Amino acid sequence: MVEITTKVGVAAQSRPPLSKGRVLGAAVALADEGGVDALSMRNIAQALGVVPMALYKHVANKNELLDGMIDVLMGEIDPPADGTDWKTTVRRRVLSARRMLLRHPWAPAVIESRTKARATPTPAVMAYLDSMIGVFRAGGFSIRLVHHAMHVMGSRLLGFSRLRRALAPTGTLVANGGGSPGRVFGAVGSMLRVIAVNGFVRQQLRTILPSAPAGPTQEDLLAVTALIEAGSLTPVIDRTYPLADTAEGLRHLERGHTRGKIVITMP
Template identity: 60%
Template sequence: MTQQLEATRRTPLNRERVLRAAVELADDVGFESLSMRRLAEELGVVPMALYKHVANKEELLDGMVASLIGEIDPPVTHTDWKSTVRLRVLSARRALQRHPWARQAIESRTTKTAAVLDYMESFAGMFLAGGFSADLTHHVMHAIGGRMWGFTQELFDDQSGPTAESPAEVPPEAQAAMMQQMAERYPNIVAIATGTAHDGSSVVGHGCDDQFEFEFALDLLLDGFERLHEQGWSSRQAKLDRR
């Protein structure tokens, strides 16, 4: 093992190796703990050696996002636009799930790099190739938002409650009392939260099936886009109709 580590450290440093190491380090320690100094230690070099390949941490993060995009499958061919978009989004979601830091990195990018613009260009192209007007595609891209990258803001966040304890750590009597209090003050929330079966292993909400919820919303959007496309929708006419 020591010999392998030494051999790795003697391998000439280049941008690809720096980015690959940064992705692996972020996978291990998380987005917040990633730093140029820690990355240099991982590579067995002084921090200044990194700056020959990435100008700063912002450029490092840009490169990591580009690496993530490289893991997303290209658009499939010989199928309808809806299947093409759906498969691409779910591929992006799988890539995002492999790298827990990715969402924060994507959301932290204030300037769109060539890699991000290329991905957006390709994504818009799937709708245009399906016969969508530029007008409808503009609004579709707004509507699909973060789902283009495989994520969405979750409605129920299990970290937002008054206590960090998980439901399993709360005695049954206390859970019942808490639920009664919730039902009295927030009857609608309790009604929708208890109105469907839950997955106890889920990472979203208190047992919501996050993958199902993601695909449910994605399919609703795609069905809506299809209906507007078939109706020949335009934003100009929609604005006139509202007057």
Template identity: 70%
Template sequence: MTEQAAAPRRTPLSRERVLHAAVALADDGGSESLSMRKLAQELGVVPMALYKHVANKEELLDGMVDVVVGEIDPPVRGADWKPAVRQRILSARRALLRHPWASQVIESRTTPTPAGLAYLNSMIGMFREGGLSVGLTHHVMHAMGSRILGFSQELYVGSPAVDPQVQEAMARELAGRFPYVAEIAMAAAHVEDSVVGSGCDDQFEFEFALDLLLDGIEALHRRGWTPVTARA
């Protein structure tokens, strides 16, 4: 008598499995297209099974942010604060570029996620352990803004991707009305799929601004800068 082959065991559903599946779906179609029903289909379960691990889509998005933040390299121990901060922020940028939907979701969160708080705490610690004062570090975090998490909201001055003849006519009109804007818009080399704007190299612009900030922070630190007491 031939024994019946045992059916393969299904991988148990867990919060980690749910979150990683959601991240993969968002990578394919964006966070807007993600739904609990679609996620359940991907995992081969009924939608109600998901609610044992995430209460709703907002909690799901929080968890997805934590997955992405968890991909950022840990701090480099024993290194000078400036190159260490730079390296870690560029690691954060690589993580955000792997998951293009993540920056928008991070900005939509009303409260920081646990992994997000841990990351910010460690970044603040890198400045403080590097010798920066509490006051300077406070202002540094404001100045760095979203760049500390690997992305930035840029001022758009580029030209839209349109027919070259139409673009040339638009450039002439722009130059007549707003000559300095036109000068900047036409100066950059063309790069496709830029989040800053057509004609801008995202990575170069990000690193340029990051280095500018870090150089300025270092200069203030060397000068022993302290915040000016607010006038009454």
């Protein structure tokens, strides 16, 4: 009995003390492996070798856990380098953010959902936004132009990174003028975001600008048809679900692991 007790005591002493950083690190690793659905206090505790109740000293609930995980990921984005112009700084941060999101494919959906749910951004997100505003202001941007530039950056961080995961390393994304109309640029806003990031990465982004609010013209559709017939444009199908399993298809999309289209078949 003495020997067993001693071994247990030695094991407890050799294990690093539990901290919020360890809890969040284990949670990020579990999400990387199995998506957000794999997160539970029981699973995290098992990975850390502790009882589930020990975690609540560091994170009060699932939302606080997710917020902390977001801050961990934001810390992976390279900080602005001293002595560089704003274009170089933005390019480096865009590429760094893209690498972070590719390492953690579940992240865009979690960042987006928690941003909507919170009254204010998490501390690390706030610090990221503040630093980017400083970069643009130092580059001579007006307050109004900074506002639009930050929207472009947001679309790059959470939107196009998801789309680009479905592309081959040198693939091409063809975007049309759909989406929610903006107050300043209307449907063309998403096209401008495509153009803004096109020079930052190896993959190519092409746009189809509709000449009318109704949508792409016949000329646009013929151009897309020509790309398909030439084998230059191939829709990427991630999964196919029957109509009765539509809810499961949406859940798969929300998990952040989608790499292409989700198709719902009609009976």
